[in-house]
Amino acid sequence: MKSPAKAAIAGFAALAVVGALAGCSADSASSADGRVELRVATFPPGADAAAYEAFESQEAQFEEEHPDIDVIGVEYEWEGPTFAAQLAGGSLPDVFTVPFTDSKTLLENGQLTDVTAEVEELGYTDAFNPIILAEVQDADGNIYGFPRQAYAMGLHYNRALFEAAGLDPDSPPTTWDEVREAAKAISDATGKAGFMEMSTNNTGGWQLTAATVARGGSTQEENGDGTYTSTIANEATKAQLQFLHDLRWEDDSLGDNYLLDWGSINQEFAAGNIGMYSSGSDVYTALVRDFGLSPDDYGLTVLPTENGGGTLGGGDIAVVSPTVDDATKAAAVQWIDWYYMQKLLDEDAAVLDAKTLADSGQAVGTPVLPVLDRETYEQSLTWIAPYVNVPLDQMAPFTEHIFEQTPVGEPKGSTQEIYALLDPLVQAVLTDENADIDALVEQADVDAQAILDQG
Known part of the structure; x- marks a missing residue:
């Protein structure tokens, strides 16, 4: 056994490149004792020793x-701008995770391993939420993760x-206007950023899209024939950019760092430098494990919606490198089933996983959306209830209202490329008081359509 814990203590945190410790090979890798060596993704650089x-x-x-x-175990963190090069260069582990937004492109390019037979043999194909399972299926229904x-x-x-700002943390904002008011109150009282937005490494586009959906708009429409139409130049996107502009230039409530991505905004939030930000509901685990957040300081609520808007959803899939041989593939499927899936399906596995995490001080019970049917998900929560250690009462504004919101999937056409295209729009309104929002979104619409037309 080669433990990632020891490697982490020896200096994993100093590494900046995902998967730099290990490459994949088409030849089967074996230990000295003849066992199949399986390299699996673990945590991002900086995860605490308890996680390992x-x-x-x-x-x-x-x-x-x-x-x-x-x-x-191999340290791993998916980042849009660098992932393709790492995949092409063979520097990823045998088992890793990718976001839903990348799965379609990867499987169409032959860069994911077909695991249809393995999933069917395991017997829980029908237990998946069909909307979510579709994210890893091709046109013929084959499963790739x-x-x-x-x-x-x-x-x-x-x-x-x-x-500190005189606000009630048990009654968080429910509208965008209330978010703005709370952000200003926090900034005025503490000197911290009352609200902050991601803006780099595709995350600015991701969050701008999420806010557009929440405000009742969309950045892309499916045409039903495998093509897509860009709709970036819509009133909801403009409203969110104007919102960010006003917080920055009228209220001075956005702090002074306007080039944050997923990792750096989590770091700033965990350090107590940001009052509010939007991100996936599952980020609490990383905030505590990787960034040292004090659980007592954490609160979670739903993103405000208006004009019939919904909540953008997403997630990730566990996949097998397409370069592995049959023996490694079989081992990879066994690991994915054991490490990721059985805790959702089997009471003994769920309890063992929850107890192991709780005994090591890791988060148990972070709010997520079920990848399986809701009944199975809610049953699994009863299994792990004795081990839940996250501050559920501080997350109640989210958990009590999230199923009232309409779930909306992420755009499927050239998702990451268009997220990257939208990053500069967010950066522009945060750094240029005279940024022309109408012109920015109109040009982005043209540029996005060109990307979509290329297929």
Whole structure:
């Protein structure tokens, strides 16, 4: 067994490149004792030692049940601008995760392994939420990955900063106007950023799209024939850009760092420098595990909606590298089933997973959207109830209202490329007081359509 915990202590956190420790090979890799070596994604650089201790325990449990497999943990964090090069260069582990938004492109390009037979043999194809399963299927219904986690967009907020600003952390904002008012109150009272937005590495486009959906608009329409029409130049997108502009230039409530992405905004939030920001509902685990957030400071509510808007959802899938041989593929499927899926389907597996995580101080019970049918999901929550250690009462504004919102999937056409195209729009309104929002969205619409037309 090669534990990632020891590697982490030895200096994993100093690494900046995903998967730099290991490459994939078309030749089967074997341990000195003849076992199949399986390289699996673990955590982003910077995860705390307790996370690796929990993983080490889970690794040992798996290897006890599968003595012919030697699991090797590899640090991993998906980042849009660099992922394609890492995949092409073979620097990813045998098992890794990708967001739903990448899955269609990857499977169409032959860059994911077909696991249809394996999923059917495991017997839970029909248990998946069909909308989510469709994210990993081709036109013929073949399956190229295991949906393992989904989220709805939420508004994350710092309870301590709310209190410092004289706001009630148990009654977070329910409208965009209230978000703006709270952001200004926090900034005026504390000097911190009352609200902040991601703007780099495709995350600005991601969050602008989420806000557009929440405000009743969309950035893209499916034409029903495999083509897409860009709709970026809509009133909801303009309203969100104007919202960000006004917080920055009229209220001065956005702090002074306008080049944040998923990792850096989480770091700033965990450090107590941001009052509110939007992101996936599942981010609490990373905030505590990877960025040192104090659970007492955390609050979560639904993202405000208006004009018939919904909540953007997403998630990721566990996939197998297309370069592995049959023995490694078989080992990979066994790992994915054991590590990701059985805790959602089997009571004993769910309890073992929850207990192992709780014993290592890891988060248990973070709000997610079910990748399986809702009945199965709610049953799994009863299994792990004794081990839930997240502040559920501080997440109640989200969990009590999220199923009242209409779920909306992420745009499917050239998703990451268009997210990248939208990053500069967010950056522009945050750095240029005279940014012409109408002109920005009109040009982005033209540019996005050109990308979509290329297929």
